[in-house]
Amino acid sequence: MDWINAIVQGILLGGLYALFAAGLSLMFGVMRFVNIAHGDFIVMAAYGALLAVTFTGVHPLLSMIVVVPGLALMGYFGQRILLNRTLGDDILPPLLVTFGFSIIIQNVLLEVFSADSQKLQAGALETASIQIAEGLNIGLMPLLIFLSALGVIGGLQAFFYRTSLGRVLRATSDDQDTVRLMGADNAKIFGYATAIASAVVGIAGVYLAMRTNFDPSVGPARLLFAFEAVIIGGLGNLWGTLAGGIILGVAQTIGAQIDPGLQILAGHIAFLIVLVVKPQGLFPKMKG
Amino acid sequence: MPEPILQTKGLEAFYGDFQALFGIDFEIHEGETIAIIGSNGAGKSTFLRSITGMLKTQGQDIQFLGKPVGGATAHSLVKQGLAMVPEGRKLFPSLTVEENLMIGAYGRSGSDWTLETIYDLFPILKERRHHGGTELSGGQQQMVAIGRGLMSNPKLLLCDEISLGLAPIIIKDIYEAVPKIKATGATMIVVEQDINQALAVADRVYCFQEGRVSLTGTPTTLTKDEISAAYFGLEAEGAQ
Ligand SMILES: Nc1ncnc2c1ncn2[C@@H]1O[C@H](COP(=O)(O)OP(=O)(O)O)[C@@H](O)[C@H]1O
Ligand SMILES: [Mg+2]
Numbered sequence: 001m002d003w004i005n006a007i008v009q010g011i012l013l014g015g016l017y018a019l020f021a022a023g024l025s026l027m028f029g030v031m032r033f034v035n036i037a038h039g040d041f042i043v044m045a046a047y048g049a050l051l052a053v054t055f056t057g058v059h060p061l062l063s064m065i066v067v068v069p070g071l072a073l074m075g076y077f078g079q080r081i082l083l084n085r086t087l088g089d090d091i092l093p094p095l096l097v098t099f100g101f102s103i104i105i106q107n108v109l110l111e112v113f114s115a116d117s118q119k120l121q122a123g124a125l126e127t128a129s130i131q132i133a134e135g136l137n138i139g140l141m142p143l144l145i146f147l148s149a150l151g152v153i154g155g156l157q158a159f160f161y162r163t164s165l166g167r168v169l170r171a172t173s174d175d176q177d178t179v180r181l182m183g184a185d186n187a188k189i190f191g192y193a194t195a196i197a198s199a200v201v202g203i204a205g206v207y208l209a210m211r212t213n214f215d216p217s218v219g220p221a222r223l224l225f226a227f228e229a230v231i232i233g234g235l236g237n238l239w240g241t242l243a244g245g246i247i248l249g250v251a252q253t254i255g256a257q258i259d260p261g262l263q264i265l266a267g268h269i270a271f272l273i274v275l276v277v278k279p280q281g282l283f284p285k286m287k288g
Numbered sequence: 289m290p291e292p293i294l295q296t297k298g299l300e301a302f303y304g305d306f307q308a309l310f311g312i313d314f315e316i317h318e319g320e321t322i323a324i325i326g327s328n329g330a331g332k333s334t335f336l337r338s339i340t341g342m343l344k345t346q347g348q349d350i351q352f353l354g355k356p357v358g359g360a361t362a363h364s365l366v367k368q369g370l371a372m373v374p375e376g377r378k379l380f381p382s383l384t385v386e387e388n389l390m391i392g393a394y395g396r397s398g399s400d401w402t403l404e405t406i407y408d409l410f411p412i413l414k415e416r417r418h419h420g421g422t423e424l425s426g427g428q429q430q431m432v433a434i435g436r437g438l439m440s441n442p443k444l445l446l447c448d449e450i451s452l453g454l455a456p457i458i459i460k461d462i463y464e465a466v467p468k469i470k471a472t473g474a475t476m477i478v479v480e481q482d483i484n485q486a487l488a489v490a491d492r493v494y495c496f497q498e499g500r501v502s503l504t505g506t507p508t509t510l511t512k513d514e515i516s517a518a519y520f521g522l523e524a525e526g527a528q
Contacts, residue, residue, distance in 0.1 A: 164394060171380040171391050178378040181340065183366035183395010183440060285382070 001135040006257040007250055008136065014229075014249030015146030016211060018242040019204040020222050021229035022153060023197035029173050029236040030193040033087060033094045037101035039223030041198065044105055045071055045205020046214050050118055060120040060210050068202035075198025080191045087190070102219065109216035120209040145207045152200055153242050159196075160238075169193055173236060228271040234281025243283060247274070293318045293444055293475050294339065297349040301331070301338045301499075308334040310499045316444070316475060316492075321466070323486035324479045326496035327519060332479045333375050335496070336446050340372045341365045353443065366395040371442035375449050375479075377433040379421035386417040388432050392439030400472060406435040409465050427458035434465065438474075445469065447478045451485060463489060483515060497521055 024038045035041075045067055052063035086093040128140040160166035171179045172189050180186060208214055208222070225248060233244030248267050255266020274282060292315035301309040309331050316322050324332050337343045339350060341362035348358040352370060360368075371392075379388050389406055407414040410431040416424055421432055430450055437445055451459040459482075466489050470476065480486040486493060487507040495503040495518040503510070503518030 164390070167383065167387055167391050168394055170382050174380040174382050175378060177342070178374060178380070179391075180342065180362040181366065181372050181374060181378075182391050182436075183363045185361070185363045 001133070002257060003254075005136050006253040008132075008138065009142070010250030010253035011246050012138070012142035012146045012249070013253060014242075014246030015142070015149035016204070016207060016245070017225050017229045017248050018149040018245030019145070019152060019200065019207060021226040021233075021241045021245055022149075022156065022238060023200040023204070024223075024226045025230045025233075025236070025238060025241045026156065026197045026200070027193060028230065030169050031087065031172075031176075031190050033083075033091070034098075034227075036095060036098040036223065037105060037219070038098075038201070038226055039221065040102045040105040040219035041071070041201050042205045042208055042222050043109065043214060043216065043219040045202045046209035047109055047113060047118075048202075049120060049206045049209045050113075053120055060122050060206060061125075063120075064203060064206050067206055068199050071202035071205070072195045072199040075201075076191045076195035078198075079194035080187060083194065084187050084190055106216050106219060113216065115215055115217070117213040117215045118209070119213045120206075122210045125210075141211060145211065148203065148207070149242060149245070152203060153238050156196070156200075156238055165192065225267070228267065231281055232271055232274045234283040234285060236285040237281070237283050240281060240283035244281070247282075290317065291354050292316055292351070293353060295351045296339065299335070299338060299345075299348055299350065301334050301343055301345075303334075308499050309338065312496075312499075312501055314494060314501070316477060318443075318475055319470070319473070320491050321470060321476045321478065321489055322492050322494065323490035324477060324494045324496060325481065325483055325486045325515075325519060326502075327521075328481070329498075330496040331499040332496050333448055334499075336372060336448050336477070336479060340370060340446065342372075363395060366440055369441070369443035370446070371437040371440045371444075372446040373430075373433045373437045373448060373450060375452070377429050379429055379432055379436075381420065381422045383421050384418050385413055385421055385424065385432055388421040389413075389417075389435050389439055392436035394440075396440045400441050401438045403439075406438060409438075409468055410435060425458075427454050427462060430454065430462055431465075434462070434469075438469065442474060444475045444477070447476065449479055449481065451480065451482055459485065483519065495519055 020042060024035060027033065027035055048067045048070060049060060049063040052058070052066050053060050083094060083097065086097045122141060125141050129137040130140065131137050160170055168179060168184050168189060171182065172184065176186055229244035229248050230241055232247050233240030233242070247270060251270035252263045252267040256263035295315040296312055299309055299312040300307065312335060324335065326332050334343065338345050341360050346359040350356065350358045352365070352368060357365060380391065383391065386403065389403055412428060413431055413435065416428060422429065424432065434447065434450065450462055463485065466476070478486065478489060490507055492506050493504065493510065494501055495515065497518060503514060
């Protein structure tokens, strides 16, 4: 039963990783660029939630009402004003600029909030659980996060395949030059892509703050998990990213079951195995 | 004669330090079909890419529908009624046939063409509409590319080598669509390496050679010798 429990908890943890990864996957898919500061943006969103909760006293979940649109707006303008200028034939400038962002965000957070570890108290939600069987309990919070991940990825998928803007984003991912002939403005399309990705970062940040302790330095590790989930699942495939998150989560909880010190290492090993066996990821991008 | 729908004066184009066009004077009137011919590397695609705004044209003398559009962005020109079927088709591989057509309407400027009228023009596409855009045969892909261009309801449609690499029988199928497209009031520029095909559809012909217009005229008045001189550069000097 311990093992089954480990797998179930790993699947649920995978939902959180998929939320970390979805924004990264989306931005890479549309603009072919990796945001090195992705993890730090998640942490920034977590601090945003902390501020909202501290000042208004609302339940952490409700902080999403301000954090998600706030992040989306920041993403849109950050992309239009700054990141669009770094995109071109050379892939180095966006990497350098977002690397710089990562350092700046960490230092600003450190300055403002100190290095103290924080966590949002989610009240009854934290301890509530559903008993599935003897010795197998599902925490309400991990379940909520997992269902949110399903909802977010399902929603993004519907948006990409059912709407006109979604179609243009997919076409941009294929060929940024030719979409201009369709009347699409690359600069705007990139802004929309980053706004959507940042909204997901907002959701991920709030859940991060509710589920674990965080401090200004934990961003890069979230980037690493997100990155691994994206690569395991296959670039540019959102359901693949969810699967990648789950595989990473399960590998970690199984590792922890063997020896608590093995949790993080087991995840990296699973990632390496996939990278060696299927460098394209398990579910490479699908056609039409 | 009324104003040309599109006009360029002394148009130049550069790729870095390399000059690809040396002062192109060009005009096309509403309802006209113009063919641009010329050998590989003559600058035909560069000319189309310049007028669509895919290449930068800041400060150049280009008029579209009576407005100066030098330096205009590609996406804004689509909204003003300019569409291009690019060389090599450039369909979006992750989109189905139907989605490739629908995305053509993203920046549309009117509402004449619909999926239904495109399927009337190329019935085979209706059968294949749920296939991936790049899973079709070359000829069918070209039909998708033309349909995608039409979906924006262009006043001027540019077609870059729509017969390239296709079997003669398929080229015939594709060119059968041209009179039907013209009947809807669109004006067309077709770039062709196949001189006979070009002369068959065009009201007027421009021949490009090494970035310059080496000859213009109507298919009925141009002689074979004039054309091959302008095309291949035999005794090219003075051909104009
Ligand atoms: N992207 C590019 N970079 C540099 N030179 C180019 C590029 N595209 C075309 N050229 C050059 O510009 C000239 C005209 O090319 P192009 O317009 O493609 O000719 P055509 O369409 O008539 O075959 C050629 O000498 C070609 O080598
Ligand atoms: Mg060409």
